[in-house]
Amino acid sequence: MTTRTPLTHPRPAAAPARPPHPPRNRRGAATALGSAFLLAYLTLSLRRYDHFGSGVDLAIFGQAVKHLAAGQAPVVDLKAPGFLAFGDHFDPIIALAAPFYRIWPDTRVLLCIQALLVAVAVVIIADIATTALGRWRGLSAAAAFGTSVGVQNAVDFDFHEIAFAAPLLALALRAHLLGRWRQCAALTAGLLLVKEDSAFIMLGIAIALAIRGRRALAAGLAAWAVVGLAIVLAIVIPSLSYWHRYTYAPQAKGPWTFFTAGAHSLGTSLVTDGTASRTLVLLLAGAGVIGARSPLIWAVLIPFLARAANTNPAYWGPGFHYNLLIEVALFAALVDALRHRSRAEPVVWALIAWMTAAALACGPLATVISSHDDCSRCRAAHTALAVIPDGATVAADTYLLPHLVDHTTGYLLTPEFTDSTGHPLTPDWVVLDEQTSTYGDPSWVPALTRRLASIYEEVSARDGYVVLHRRVALLVISE
Structure with a gap:
């Protein structure tokens, strides 16, 4: 039997791979860090709810899960009577929240679920990082992930199904870094049940697998992403949609105008307006930039460029929940790049520390620390x-x-x-x-x-x- 071992980048002899860190106390430290972030995320989300800062997105998912918990179709009444949630976005994963809603029939249960899911992703990133980099470097990387711009904004912005993908993607990338290629592909394939646009991050991981030499698995995963996305957008959502179409696609007269609109938006978001370019630089800097050396950077670039090609400028910036999975992929890429010692490492950690401090000082979590507004x-x-x-x-x-x-x-x-x-x-x-x-x-x-x-x-x-x-x-x- 062949023993599977993690695949590492070819490096000169002067840059040996770090020895694996012994597991003693490693997972305990990761769990403790995740628990601290869980408390912070719960405080942030529930405080925002209590101050009437939660908006329509939480109400949408609250109505859908409420119906699912009652054994009914996921209707979103606030959009229209009989409006089906799965005709808007294909996110059957939200059914997992229904049993918890039955226990506590309150929209706040969704905020608690989201906080827990993101905190679990912190634990998984901490486990990956401490295994590869050692205890303190690994915990520092996980803490930077937990306070990163994309994570903070996602936790602060209502509830979204994408939270379910955070620990799932983290597990897939953990398997990737451990050389468990089939496990990585299987876990990645499940992302399509979270939301239709997860197909783009699946394509990015498929490219990373191909670069690692796992071309058959990469081809299969890419085919599943493309075919699955086509089925969802062309058949599943239109059959459930009030308008019998996928409403988030640009309305274009034929494929040529569709691609022209996408190319124009890509040029505008990256160059003319520049919002997407600034967002990408901000996200890369928060993870020390060095992750760009890892093949996993494709799991960042493909979904990000797909967003930049969208005609809606809301997708281009660092706000909302759109960068949560990108942060997961970025920090997995960071760990991958730092598994081999580098002369640039002091600069990388200095940049991460500076960006983490800035994110803490300016991000939503700062309100948990500093605000005492009683909301009259x-x-x-x-x-x-x-x-x-x-x-x-x-x-x-x-x-x-x-x-x-x-x-x-x-x-x-x-x-x-x-x-x-x-x-x-x-x-x-x-x-x-x-x-x-x-x-x-x-x-x-x-x-x-x-x-x-x-x-x-x-x-x-x-x-x-x-x-x-x-x-x-x-x-x-x-x-």
């Missing part, structure tokens, strides 16, 4: 929401919905008072925030209140939160 309007918001009875239908502002969807049927309040399909909303209750930042200038809120005056009666108004109840329903109650 939060009490008024809770008072307004307490008026809404369980089981009611209610239209509410983006930042109020996550507090409603677990016990009501919630709809997203828009200036047009329509759902995402253009149909008029008909809820029994409406909760407005006259100081909302949703849709820019909040002047639309008083205008909408005047429009609804003939249909809804004002029940309460305090500190800018207005609760309206349908007059017809009030008449029925009074009779």
Whole structure:
């Protein structure tokens, strides 16, 4: 039987590979670090929720998981009655959250799940790094990963299915670094169940496998990524979508204009506007840049360039949750590159330390350390929401919905008072925030209140939160 050993880059004799670090206390230290980050992530997420900073994305997943927990189709009512979540994005992995929602039917359970999943990814990165680099270097790399820009922003931005991919990808890359090629390919293949665009990071890992000389596995993984993506985008999502198409693809007249639009966006994001280029430099610097020497850098570049080719500028920057998996791949590439001693290593660690300090000082986790805001309007918001009875239908502002969807049927309040399909909303209750930042200038809120005056009666108004109840329903109650 042939013994599998980790494949290392060819290096001159003057740069020998580091000896593996003994496992004693290694996993205990990794678990302790992950536990510390779990506490920090929970504090960040739940504090944001309590301060009404969580928005519509948390409400969307809350509604989908709520229905799944009840054994129903994952309907997202706030988009439209009967709107299926899997017709928007293909993310069946969220069904794993349903049993936990049954235990605690509250949208905050999703924030706890996300914090745990990302903390587990920290533990896996710490295990990889301490094995290859030694205890203190490894823990330093894992701590830099846990505080990196992409990770902090992902934890701070509601809940997203991509959190399930973080530990899965970390395990796949751990197998890659240990030379367990089939395990790496199998774990990577599972990413397609997380979200359709995971196919791009799968292609990046396939390229890394090919560079390592595992061409058959690479070809199989690449084929699965391409064919799986095609099936999901051309068949699965259109069959479940309200519009019978994948709505996030650029609307183009034929393949030529589709690729032209992508090429134009790529040029704009990387050169003309430059947002994507600055984001890539920021992410690379946070992981010490040296990871670019590893074949795993393709697991960073392919998905990043796919995002840069999107016509929506929101995909180009360092914000939101889009860089979480890229950070996982970057730090695995960092470990791969540092498995062999390098003269540049002091510079690498200095850059990582500087970027980590900057991320801590300027990132969302800084609010956990420094902020003592008691959120005076939060009490008024809770008072307004307490008026809404369980089981009611209610239209509410983006930042109020996550507090409603677990016990009501919630709809997203828009200036047009329509759902995402253009149909008029008909809820029994409406909760407005006259100081909302949703849709820019909040002047639309008083205008909408005047429009609804003939249909809804004002029940309460305090500190800018207005609760309206349908007059017809009030008449029925009074009779």
